[in-house]
Amino acid sequence: MDCVLKTNNLCKHYKHFKALDGLTMQVPKGAIYGFVGRNGAGKTTLIRLVCGLQLPTSGELELYGVQHTDAKIAHSRRRIGAVVETPSLYLDMTAEENLKQQYRVLGLPSFEGIPELLQLVGLGDTGKKKARQFSLGMRQRLGIAVALCGNPDFLVLDEPINGLDPEGIIEIRELILKLNREKKITVLISSHILDELAKLATHYGFINSGRIVREMSAEELETACRKCMRVTVTDPAALARVLERKQLEYQILDDTHANIFANPVITELVLSLKEEGCELVSVEEHDESLESFYISLIGGGEHV
């Protein structure tokens, strides 16, 4: 798998507080990677390390194949655009002036791309209005526009929909999808608003107490959250043989549990399992939302 960002056992300590405690993750190229965790889980800390705002206490961070200790990391970071926490703007400048300033920081020779960029984020008609007078949503969009200066191929967005109204949330979501699909930009987006992330992300990383509890693709998450029948059996191999014969979709979870993504007749299932020498111990309906999946994951993580 071609990865834009890889971390291995990454730690960041603030005196005695462990903000990141051995975090290992991979952001595949072309993905919209949803970084999910409660407040204080370590999402923003990781983003700060990725952007070079802070240095790791220990562990490895690799950006486009370059380790963070290598001087060439500066070149890798030139391919990044980031909005960390709040948009970083000069409030006494207009939207256009803010972008020009970032163009100068990047050393871009011409300002030709600025009108297109402003149109892209829906700020083409702000004229001489200063960023100070912008609404929160407009500032977020301008922050993303600043991050997009220089055509980065990796966009890092920290809680980009915080404080936005529903219309603003939709606008930001559509913008991110557009950037990912049309410009092939890899996106790392952190949020604790799960439903919103579910509409965007192709990959997920669940973080708790500075560690990745689980990484999975959107397909895997969908499967995990799908409505199903969860059964407890004495012999999962026997269950698999029975379900294969009946051509039912299923997933073996462990030595005793399995999910069946269908509604088989229970009597028939029990009889078939009996013939295979397997007992059906319990059956329960399983319908997990992303939210409950996350809670069970975090709760499970805490008891590991």
Place this chain on the structure above:
Amino acid sequence: MFKLLGAYFSRLSKWLVFRILLLLMLIGGIGAALLMRKIPGAWNMPYMMAYLMFPHYVGVVIGLFNYPLFTNGTIRNQLSVGHRRSHIYLADWAASNVFSVALYLVFTVGFFITLALCGEAMTAGQNPVMIEGLPSAMEVNPAASVSLKAVLCGVTLSLMQIIFFTTVTQLFCVMLKGVKSFLAIYLGNQMLVIGSIGIAALCGKYDLPDMLLNLLPSVVCMRQSSFAADPDFWPGLLAMIAETVIVYTLGSLYFRKTDIN
């Protein structure tokens, strides 16, 4: 590096606050010269400005210039695109110094030109302005005449002192990263100035103040604030350059390791 310098200087040149302050400094310089044109010792005004007022003034205006970097987080836009911290620190230092030095020069040049055109000739034998309570180091030497060399020496030392205070101010901004830096800068710079005046007042009475004569920037400037060229110009200037280099190095090293939010 040059990209960053370009960005910083561009921001400075287009910054409305900078333009307004430049205009106010010019008006202040011309106005002060017109008001003081008949007062002996008026030529010393820019020197006195440099060691009494400018440390505070520089602290506030440089704090204002650096304010968006940390409070609005615009420094993140520079770090996250791969600029080295040492380059960012240097570019900010250079722009901050251009800012403070430009303000002082506009005041000083406006003052001197106006005084040269409208003021009375400053010759030997005129009565000095005696300000009660000030240390003798700050009194005007009435026996000396104005010389170009003395003016250049005084302006050079004053500029170096402003560069020193700008460097100290930048260190405060980087360490405190926000609005609280304003208070720290103001109080910190004031302590340096008051301490310098106190040391100047104690010169000749104790050994330690005498040793510090060529070390503390404000004391160096106070001693230079007369028409005659001071024979200690070079030691004073070199001491201030060395102090500026030390403070800059400390600030740069701190900035390389500090966490930015």
